[in-house]
Amino acid sequence: MTPIAPTFFFYFLSAVALISAILVITRKNPVHSALALIVTLLSLAGLYLMLYAPFVTGVQVIVYAGGIMVLFLFVIMLVNIERAMKEEEFNKQWIAGLIASLLLGGLFLAVYFKGRAIFPSEFTKIPEQMNTQQVGMLIFQNYLLPFEIASLLLLVAIVGAVVMAKKKLS
């Protein structure tokens, strides 16, 4: 399927992502920040879709906008918001932040104008219906071992969390 008005949607989604990202760091109430972050993540999901990557879009929505967001909200619920809101925010380092972001911006511009040769000029286009299918084939064939062994990684992390949270024996 050919996309409709890709230029418009690219700029629209990018603008939404940028504005909501700025809201994430400027809101004092962490719940507002978290909500703005959802908007950022969703508009990024839209951008992935425009790059013919429906699987990444799905993962972005389910894992980031879904799972990780819930985790954030849990943490926000556990800490005392009233007190956190009264506290001075640590945006004192805005000079350092400004320099860093200017440098990063400069880098992006340099790459955009000069660095085309760095990146491969062409990429293989995969029909979007096949995308998720192919990811599935890869995961359960070539990447079977990393996929399965990742469960061990999660197990170790869970064991660690349990050990650290266990009550101490006197």
Place this chain on the structure above:
Amino acid sequence: MIPSTDYIRLLPELILIVFGLLVMLIEPLLGEHNNRKGLGAIALMGAVLSILASFYQTGYEGAAFFDMIHVDTFSIFFHVLIGLIAAVVILASFEYLNLQQIRYGEYYGLILLSSVGMMLMSSAVELVLIFIALEISSIGTYILAGFRRNAPISIESSMKYFLLGSFATAFFLYGVALMFGATGSTSVYTIATTLAQGATPLAYVGIALMFVGLGFKVASAPFHIWTPDVYEGAPAPVVAFMSTGPKAAAFAVLLRVLFATEAPGWFWLIWASAVLSMTLGNIGALVQNNVKRLLAYSSIAQAGYILVAFAAAKDIGISAVIFYAAAYAAMNVGAFAVASHLANVGEKYVTLDDYAGLGRRAPGLAAVLTIFMLSLIGIPVTGGFLAKFYVFQAAMQSHLTGLVIIGVINSAVAAYYYLRVIVYMYMREPQRDVPVLKMPFALGVSLAACLAATIYLGVLPGRILDYAMASARVLVR
């Protein structure tokens, strides 16, 4: 359909996973106040079986699981080394856990599971798998560092290791991503063929970032800042484990990434890191009074010597790296095992002053520690001497005279602080009353094993060296 030989090529890891899970399953059945020696015995059995499985693999060399892992002499060597480290550390932990009242069976489970990660790192030929294996081994050790839960210093150690470690892993992952961008593959051998046709700047950045991540894991300068704090706070047997196992595994990965991919542009990175590690490590160690911190700085310096062999490159340098990793594991595990015994309840006695007069109070223990120190200096008849000798010989053959001179000067500086430990033990009067406990049997066995390995590598290096050489040839091809 996956052929059954594939499972044999994964056998050591599978055995460790099974035994690790077994430990976890039995742990809740034990009473809260029982000791966990039984679990330790199970874990020990797992480690020994996995070493045997690694030997069994010699008949089954080749790729498995769609070219994810390669079983060859190189991977078998590191499998056996990591298995031995795990076994010796488990032995050394039996009494230690009782003494410090650490009654969590998860300790043994985590040692086994993080060994799985390290073993996979040495046989993986796919950056994605290497990353996951690296994470398994790292997360396991982050947690192990915090096992003295009553001591704030241990929690601090775990926290610092975790935060900085995650940061370093992110660098590694970024490097992998850029490498994928540059070559279109994450398989080490495919990357090699792509890079052979010319490398883009992206590949150089990828290599550099991966080196940052791995440099952290091996505690090489300038990514070494965490080392003294983490080693000081973590339980001593855990330090014995994490200063050797993950290091050996990370060196294995570095060998694969740099040499099997024939990656470009790493020479000066390694060169600078080697010089910095040797110099900063040795200078830092000069002023330490805490033995664990001293050994931490010493391990930074030792990482520097190993990097010298990297710079020397090709098969002779690689075999020197492999030999050094084995010799270093033997002497370092031994030194930390002694420190863990002397530290006593709550790790109270860890300063050099507490070691004063040890030569009279516990002559056997002092003698053993002396041998490990001499080996760390690089005195003949010990593994440490030959390891250093091969490293510098390899560097000379590659005409790295400058690096050799810096290395030799550093070894001379290093002798000062290692000898200082010996001087304290034999020539100083004790400042305060430091009790030395009776040597428990299990710890005695593990010390004997380290001692035997150190002397064996120093006197009869032939077999290990041949094996290291064969492994190096596999890698270079």
